[in-house]
Amino acid sequence: RKEVEQDPGPFNVPEGATVAFNCTYSNSASQSFFWYRQDCRKEPKLLMSVYSSGNEDGRFTAQLNRASQYISLLIRDSKLSDSATYLCVGAYSGAGSYQLTFGKGTKLSVIP
Amino acid sequence: EAGVTQFPSHSVIEKGQTVTLRCDPISGHDNLYWYRRVMGKEIKFLLHFVKESKQDESGMPNNRFLAERTGGTYSTLKVQPAELEDSGVYFCASSQVGLAGGFTEADTQYFGPGTRLTVL
Numbered sequence: 001r002k003e004v005e006q007d008p009g010p011f012n013v014p015e016g017a018t019v020a021f022n023c024t025y026s027n028s029a030s031q032s033f034f035w036y037r038q039d040c041r042k043e044p045k046l047l048m049s050v051y052s053s054g055n056e057d058g059r060f061t062a063q064l065n066r067a068s069q070y071i072s073l074l075i076r077d078s079k080l081s082d083s084a085t086y087l088c089v090g091a092y093s094g095a096g097s098y099q100l101t102f103g104k105g106t107k108l109s110v111i112p
Numbered sequence: 113e114a115g116v117t118q119f120p121s122h123s124v125i126e127k128g129q130t131v132t133l134r135c136d137p138i139s140g141h142d143n144l145y146w147y148r149r150v151m152g153k154e155i156k157f158l159l160h161f162v163k164e165s166k167q168d169e170s171g172m173p174n175n176r177f178l179a180e181r182t183g184g185t186y187s188t189l190k191v192q193p194a195e196l197e198d199s200g201v202y203f204c205a206s207s208q209v210g211l212a213g214g215f216t217e218a219d220t221q222y223f224g225p226g227t228r229l230t231v232l
Binding site: 004032042043044045046049087091098099100101102103104105 | 116145147153154155156157160168170171203205207219220221222223224225226
């Protein structure tokens with residue numbers, strides 16, 4: 001079983017739509033979670049960290065459920081510029097190192 | 113402030129040859145990480161430096177891979193001899209800190225643009 005599993009996508013949504021991505025993780029030792037965004041042939045960039053209480057940044061809302069080992073990302077009022085691959089990432093510490101564990105990513109295409 | 117830089121952006125080599133990838137972290141970041149994405153797979157951790165010391169190299173696939181960070185500044189990742197399955201995108205990331213005990217913003221890992229390696 002993969003350590004971090006995501007919806008395979010792709011998601012094709014019209015501008016203005018709300019879209020939700022889900023992610024599950026198997027390593028209960030994972031301490032922190034993130035959503036990274038990766039544009040085609042570019043590096044991953046941190047979109048937001050995920051806190052147990054849920055956190056919101058503008059049109060983006062992330063939530064973490066440790067009991068279910070489940071993470072979500074909600075994007076409201078989708079823009080064309082939101083088109084990218086969204087990576088669900090867990091971090092756990094071992095040997096004094098924060099090692100990131102990535103999901104394969106979910107591709108989002110926002111259509112005019 | 114300059115971000116993480118990597119060189120070269122692309123490398124095409126033949127099986128059996130040697131390739132050296134370079135990463136320059138963000139200035140002042142003691143922690144440097146190497147990751148790799150092979151086609152169709154997720155990005156995977158290779159190793160972590162704290163300054164010039166290897167903190168965690170549990171992700172290194174085999175002894176054909178050698179990473180160094182002399183002087184605790186830039187890092188190199190050498191593949192010798194390269195095999196077909198080494199093809200992929202090699203990312204470097206850096207962070208200010210990287211210690212256990214609870215995540216803080218200073219632990220955020222910033223990625224470089226990657227080196228796309230093709231082994232023929």
